[in-house]
Amino acid sequence: MVVLYVLIALAVVGLLTGVHWYVWRRLVGDTTARGGWARRTGTMAAFVLPLMSVGAVISGRAGAPFPLQRVLAWPGYLWLALLLYLTLALLVGEAVRPLLGAWLGRRKPAEPADVRSTERPAAAADEAAAGRTADAGSAVTAVAPAPAAVRTDGPAPAASRRLFVARAVAVGATAVAAGTVGYGTYTVLRGPRVKRITVPLAKLPRRAHGFRIAVVSDIHLGPILGRAHTQRVVEAVNHTNPDLIAVVGDLVDGSVADLGPAAEPLRALRARHGSYFVTGNHEYYSGADAWLDHVRELGLRPLENERTELPGFDLAGVNDVAGESEGQGPDFGKALGGRDRSRASVLLAHQPVVIHDAVKAGVDLQLSGHTHGGQVWPGTYVAELANPTAAGLERYGDTQLYVTRGAGAWGPPVRVGAPPDVTVVELASTRT
Template sequence: MTIPWWVLPQSAALAVVHLYLWWRLVRNTTVRRRRLGTILIIVLWALIVAALVAMHVWDPAVAAWLVWPGFGWYALMIHLTLLLLLAEPVRAVIAWRRRSAPVDPQRRLVLARGIAIAAGIAASGVTTYGVATAFSAPAVERVAVRLRRLPPAASGFRIAVISDVHLGVMLGRAHTQRIVDVVNAENPDLIAIVGDLVDGTVQQLGPEAEPLRGLRSKHGTYFVTGNHEYISGVEAWVQELSRLGIRTLRNERVWLPGFDLAGINDVTGEETGDAADFAKALGGRNPDRPVVLLAHQPVHVHEAATHGVDLQLSGHTHGGQFIPVNFFTRLEQPMLAGLRNFGGTQLFVTRGAGFWGPPVRVGSSPEIGVVELIAI
């Protein structure tokens, strides 16, 4: 694996956030131990950066020594920063009311410490809840999708949609087995894994993915690449999944009773000459048959609509995962989760079964989608 380009700008942004935390938690609340607090803030920032690098260059067993504490602090840092920012208007109001009175340094210190303690307690509570949610078993989200041209004989066809498993340092073989058990209990007709299965190479994570061999459905399991596969060694993973009985659709489609199933490569594949190709995946098909498209990122839906796709199944968003990531995700993706219609193409986006980065989910619990096709 290689270190992604975004690690550097993210490290710079994190430095700015830690500078703000130093200002509010060290400079404003301490008098004698300011140097110790400054060193601690620098160490915590460096710990996150080290975790981001380690997860991409070291074996998961070794990287875990940095990733667990680094991402644990990352999660707490996010909520602590948000809560401190929410307290800024309170500080402003108090400062405005006292603008004509002499400033009492002791009262200012007490206020700063009180806000810091309250924010710390609240952030710890939210983070604990988010961690528990992130590591919980994925729920099953059942959705009925009405498709024109679907023959009555195919009505009731059920597709289990798995996305964003993110096997790696924090999520391993037990996580995989739990997903397999949940999916098999639903007895689906077909299983679709729509990308971001792994965060590591086959050599590192092959044993963690092994339980996928146990997935059971009438018409098999299909996979399309996500952006993280292109960081983790896409060609090796395609071969490994084939060994596990999972077929990768790389800009191609297969015939199924009542409809066509197509799959395209992730947007990231364009960087390595492995781009999504709608013409190749959908060209020459029978227009009287509906088509279901597997595409990792929801943003593909606009082009899918121009090609007459009836239903697109996607992941990638994690349902937003937590604030403020959900706001940034909304800027690049048409939706975070659920079912919507875009120009005649219905798009179902699952929140995903795992997580990436800080091990928290707030307002977006892990899930596995079960889509039932209904003839109209």
């Protein structure tokens, strides 16, 4: 197993090294002069930025001081997002490069032709004067031939044409990548948008028709997203005036000591039937027991493989599968065993992959997060391959699964093609 991890690590390092070399070659090597300040600056950035990215990724796991994590996080994680879109844009540029070069090769500027036409009369006059002088017996015994005129109306020189194409592609790719990352960062920092769906449940009694659950997942408080982000999420949730709030994991990326103040606004969550919490995989990276105690202090009730009866349905929650390494994984028997199956049931589970266990347990609706909807395109396709449902509502037998894209972001504070959301799930009774 250790050997496998080492091989994977080496493959990742090799891939990242190759990608960085390619980006450096296209942005710096092909566009700047040897020994110039621009090449020196670009080459230095090609070494410093990857190191900051590595530092941002490992500093939290290594227990580095939180201020240092924050210093590394912004440039380190943003570079990872920028690297992705720079690489994609430059690969598109490979197709544009020969087309632009061919177009420049066929182009004939008009100005040199005008200059040639204005010089011809003067040249003819000079030749006539020379002829008259020779006829008059000039002492000139030989006239050296005039140097051949340099044609300036043909294709641009190949070297300058290649440089122009390289710089045009580099500037275009940088502009597209920076614009994409900038918009993706704004999408995260403006806060989640409210999404509303209606889910019909056959077992739900009429008295519970219209019950509204605000589903929040993947807030990911950490060295980048802090107290202000929590406040935006709380305001978005409370604005929906829900009957119940379900926080389905990945609240934090760090310890209570570092992130307790950032989570403080959660005290202001308001719902008629209270706020509930289940662990995500990142809680187990951050000290799950301490965070379970802290969310209780903030007014949320953790559901640790347990359930509670609400008017019209049972609400259950299971621990995240990452807790198995600590003997705290999901236990469907404990959470759902022995209940009255004639009652509707709603399950809170961080990862969609437990849907098959939920089907066996007779769950009517599972609410999950974890996927971020892929967070950044084309990661959306990876999320779809890695999860039974990446985002939205789907049915598995008699069980329905809803997956929210989450309210925050992990790693780069960037979302492209998968905007953050808080989802209000309205339960609908199909009974007459």
